[in-house]
Amino acid sequence: CTHYLFIVVVAVNSTLLTINAGDYIFYTDWAWTSFTVFSISQTLMLCVGATYYLTFTGVPGTATYYALIMTVYTWIAKGAWFALGYPYDFIVTPVWLPSAMLLDLAYWATKKNKHSLILFGGVLVGMSLLLFNMVNLITVADPLETAFKYPRPTLPPYMTPIEPAVGKFYNSPVALGAGAGAVLSVTMAALGCKLNTW
Numbered sequence: 001c002t003h004y005l006f007i008v009v010v011a012v013n014s015t016l017l018t019i020n021a022g023d024y025i026f027y028t029d030w031a032w033t034s035f036t037v038f039s040i041s042q043t044l045m046l047c048v049g050a051t052y053y054l055t056f057t058g059v060p061g062t063a064t065y066y067a068l069i070m071t072v073y074t075w076i077a078k079g080a081w082f083a084l085g086y087p088y089d090f091i092v093t094p095v096w097l098p099s100a101m102l103l104d105l106a107y108w109a110t111k112k113n114k115h116s117l118i119l120f121g122g123v124l125v126g127m128s129l130l131l132f133n134m135v136n137l138i139t140v141a142d143p144l145e146t147a148f149k150y151p152r153p154t155l156p157p158y159m160t161p162i163e164p165a166v167g168k169f170y171n172s173p174v175a176l177g178a179g180a181g182a183v184l185s186v187t188m189a190a191l192g193c194k195l196n197t198w
Contacts, residue, residue, distance in 0.1 A: 051192025126181030
C-alpha cells in the first residue's frame with residue numbers, strides 16, 4: 001500500500017508543479033532562470049520516484065513506466081488550461097521518458113547494482129533532462145505569443161504576461177542546470193533506494 005501511495009503522491013506532485021510553473025517562459029522575464037530551476041526540480045522528482053519504483057520491483061523498465069505515469073497525469077491536467085480557452089500545447093510538459101530510459105539502462109547494464117544505479121543513473125538523468133527539456137521547449141509555440149493571442153481578462157495583475165527583458169540571466173541554462181542536476185540527482189537516486197528499506 002505504501003508503495004503505490006508513494007508512486008501516486010510523487011507523480012501527482014510532479015504534475016502539480018508543472019501546472020503551477022505554467023510555461024517556463026510565460027509569466028516572467030526571468031525566462032532562463034525559470035527554465036533552469038523548474039527543470040532541476042522535475043529532474044529530482046523523476047529521479048527519486050523512478051529509482052524507488054525501479055529498485056522496489058527490481059525489473060529494468062519500471063523507471064520508464066513511472067515516467068509514463070507522470071506524463072499521462074500531466075497531459076490530463078493540461079485539460080484544465082484547454083477548458084479555459086488556451087490551445088492544448090500552452091503548458092509544456094517536461095520530457096521525462098528519455099531520462100527514465102537512461103536510468104533503466106544504467107540499472108540493466110550494471111546487472112542491477114544499486115550503487116552503480118545511484119551514481120551512473122543519477123548523473124545520466126541529471127545531465128540529460130535539461131537537454132531534452134530545452135529541445136522540447138524549442139519545438140512548441142512561443143508562449144508569449146500565445147498569451148497575447150489568447151488574452152484572459154480574469155488573470156490577476158501579477159500573472160499578466162510581459163515582454164521579457166533583453167538578455168539572459170545565465171549564459172547557458174542547459175549547462176548550468178545539467179551540472180547542478182547531475183550532482184543533486186545522485187542524492188535523490190540514493191534517497192529513492194533508501195526508501196525501500198522502510
